[in-house]
Amino acid sequence: MFKDEADFEKVVGRLNIDTEPNPEHRQKLRRQMLTVFNQAEQEPATRIIVFRALRSITMKSPFTKIATAAAIIIAVSIGIHFLGGSIDGASVAWSQVVEQLSSHTKYKCRQRVVREQGPQIPTMQIYHLNLQQRRQEVEDGSIHIIDMRSENPITVELYPDQKKAVVTNILGFGPKKDPDIIEMVKRFEQQSTERLGTKKVNGKTLQGFRHKPNEYNDFTVWVDPATKLPVEIELKHPTAGQTIFMDQFEFDFELHESAFSTEVPDGYEVKTVVQDYRPVEPKQISPEDIRTGLSHIAYTAEKLSWMEKLIIMQITDPLMRVGKAYVIAIQSDDGNRIIIVQGNYYEQERMVWIPNEKVVLETPSGIKLYTHPNGSEYARLFLEGISKANPEFFNMENLSEERFTRMIVMPDGTILGLAANKQMSDEKLQQLVESLKEIKPN
Known part of the structure; x- marks a missing residue:
């Protein structure tokens, strides 16, 4: 704000504005102001209130009358502009x-x-x-x-x-x-x-x-x-x-309907991908079922000495609420529940966010484990999914605040999810991911 009128005059002076009284200019300005007032009487109440408030505030200022009048005209224009009126044409209703x-x-x-x-x-x-x-x-x-x-x-x-x-x-x-x-x-x-x-x-x-x-x-x-x-x-x-x-x-653009055809032109090499969102029957399956259900490399886990139980199931994907997720559910000797997740949406093209996460473990064979930005919620959803599919394996009443998620990236680029109800040592994590083996055709 300006400290006093002299301070303001310095700014005005630098603008090179002619402030000398001019009778002709004064009459023109008077006609403009009367026009503005006549228009304001026809405007909605909100605009009249804004105009009067601006006029009251401005007229109490020590600034010169010509500056005051100009300020009012500018303020009214701004008020009309931002309150929905149109300076350059008729107003459009939504x-x-x-x-x-x-x-x-x-x-x-x-x-x-x-x-x-x-x-x-x-x-x-x-x-x-x-x-x-x-x-x-x-x-x-x-x-x-x-x-x-x-x-x-x-x-x-x-x-x-x-x-x-x-x-x-x-x-x-x-x-x-x-x-x-x-x-x-x-x-x-x-x-x-x-x-x-x-x-x-x-x-x-x-x-x-x-x-x-x-x-x-x-x-x-x-x-x-x-x-x-x-x-x-x-x-x-x-x-x-x-x-x-x-x-x-x-x-209403002009483009022939053939431009929307899903027929592949002749001479193209075609790769076919299947994503299955049909209703899923939760059930135990074999490693071969995972291989045939995925459009990329599939993995199973070898049973280790600290694993008391290992089951393989297909369940409804708890993230999408439709489609299949293939899970390897593990019960450890310390009471933990661990889930390895695979699905057709676990592709590098869709998981481009993973490299931005933190690498928490890398094995000598080149397997990398990354954090998940919503790891606690991801783990909860998959533990809930396996609980519904197999209540004997996990009861949601035992859901732990320690639960976490890791994203597994294999050396060949295949991506799997790992969700656990309780924390695991790096030693067990490494043993688990190194036990993953590619499922090959019989």
């Missing part, structure tokens, strides 16, 4: 945006994801044909096709430069609707959507809206007043340290 979005079944946009840490996701052009079919053209040249219309959705990843394709069959997962950001935006309620005023992008004035339904999601939407359709959408995930940006929207 309900109008929802109405326009509801009349469009397909759209194209550019999507960028910025993460505070971990691997970055490449920028891509996304084509939504409908809520069950999507095409993604990634900046690295790859193309992803997602089709969730059937009981068994299919995703196809095409790598034209290598003439390779990955086809993933997701059994029992569909039919599903796309977790589409536009669909989320359409569900915003008028009363919980905050106006952000306006901003200019490429010479066009946009009107902004913000909606924060919870601590995990914070949406900002910038709308073209002419079309009442989004031009930019920003979705912040504060707890995850991630922000999704969407722009370059085209509604």
